[in-house]
Amino acid sequence: EAGVAQSPRYKIIEKRQSVAFWCNPISGHATLYWYQQILGQGPKLLIQFQNNGVVDDSQLPKDRFSAERLKGVDSTLKIQPAKLEDSAVYLCASSLQTSEVPEQFFGPGTRLTVL
Amino acid sequence: AQSVTQLDSHVSVSEGTPVLLRCNYSSSYSPSLFWYVQHPNKGLQLLLKYTSAATLVKGINGFEAEFKKSETSFHLTKPSAHMSDAAEYFCVVSDRAGRRALTFGSGTRLQVQP
Numbered sequence: 018e019a020g021v022a023q024s025p026r027y028k029i030i031e032k033r034q035s036v037a038f039w040c041n042p043i044s045g046h047a048t049l050y051w052y053q054q055i056l057g058q059g060p061k062l063l064i065q066f067q068n069n070g071v072v073d074d075s076q077l078p079k080d081r082f083s084a085e086r087l088k089g090v091d092s093t094l095k096i097q098p099a100k101l102e103d104s105a106v107y108l109c110a111s112s113l114q115t116s117e118v119p120e121q122f123f124g125p126g127t128r129l130t131v132l
Numbered sequence: 133a134q135s136v137t138q139l140d141s142h143v144s145v146s147e148g149t150p151v152l153l154r155c156n157y158s159s160s161y162s163p164s165l166f167w168y169v170q171h172p173n174k175g176l177q178l179l180l181k182y183t184s185a186a187t188l189v190k191g192i193n194g195f196e197a198e199f200k201k202s203e204t205s206f207h208l209t210k211p212s213a214h215m216s217d218a219a220e221y222f223c224v225v226s227d228r229a230g231r232r233a234l235t236f237g238s239g240t241r242l243q244v245q246p
Contacts, residue, residue: 020175059136059222059236060176073233108176118164118183118226121234123176 019043021124023109029130035097038127042090042111048072050121051084051094052108060108066092067114096129104131134159136225136237144243151195151210153240155223158204165206166224166234167197176222182206193217218244 022041030036042049047068052060063082065073068089077084081100086092096103106126112119139154157163167179180191187199197208206223223237 057238059224059238060234061236062233065233110176118181120178120181123168125173125175 021109021111021122023107023124023127025127026125027128027130029132030099032101032131033098035095036099036129037093037095038107038109038129040092040094040109040124042092042109043122045113046111046122047089047114048112048119049086049092050110050112051092052110054106054108054126056105063094099129099131101131104129134163134225134227134235136223136235138221138223138237138240140240141238142241142243144245145213146245147215148212151208151213151217151242153208153221153223153242155206155208155237156204157206157223157225159225159227161227164226165197165199166226167191167195167206167208168222168224168236170220170222170239172219179208179221213242213244215244215246218242 024039049066051063053063054060063077064084066086069086082096084094106128108126109124110121112121135158137156165182168176169179170176179195180189182189182199190196195210197206199206220239220241222239224234226234
């Protein structure tokens with residue numbers, strides 16, 4: 018079974034530039050998550066999708082971050098404009114919504130450096 | 133509200149000796165608890181999870197954890213460390229009501245000395 022795919026793996030941009038990350042979840046997984054992991058910290062949930070609807074985006078900085086999952090499969094996370102403090106690893110995860118607390122499967126992440 | 137405190141940011145053990153990674157949690161509801169492992173340049177992998185069945189949970193690679201409600205703890209143990217266990221370990225809590233979102237601890241880096 019193929020895992021969660023993310024691209025690019027690494028990205029370096031200047032502050033105030035825009036950047037987009039892509040995620041392809043495991044086939045059949047209805048729920049998709051984006052996490053931000055700052056160096057030395059645990060991942061923090063940014064947004065959770067159930068199919069193509071948003072379940073939770075309470076921790077998403079909506080003035081600069083946006084995410085979509087138009088067809089209920091792939092998802093993109095965008096930052097516009099980027100700030101220095103956005104430097105982090107952005108993790109995508111997916112899960113089946115068949116149990117009370119489903120296991121989340123994580124992709125390898127995209128490491129973003131903002132200069 | 134839910135939160136997790138990992139009591140040690142770094143743990144160093146010798147190969148073949150026991151591993152203990154400590155975790156305390158806070159949750160408004162009956163929690164589900166997890167341990168994830170993150171090897172360098174690899175994705176997070178689930179080691180084990182507790183969801184209200186047996187309080188002693190066995191996971192992959194010889195790891196296990198015990199849920200102690202009275203102590204609000206979920207410590208991770210392994211009888212004998214292997215060099216390949218060197219990684220970052222995260223304790224994670226999820227309320228089984230509401231959003232069921234995962235809240236991660238800050239992580240414990242495990243070093244295994246030869």
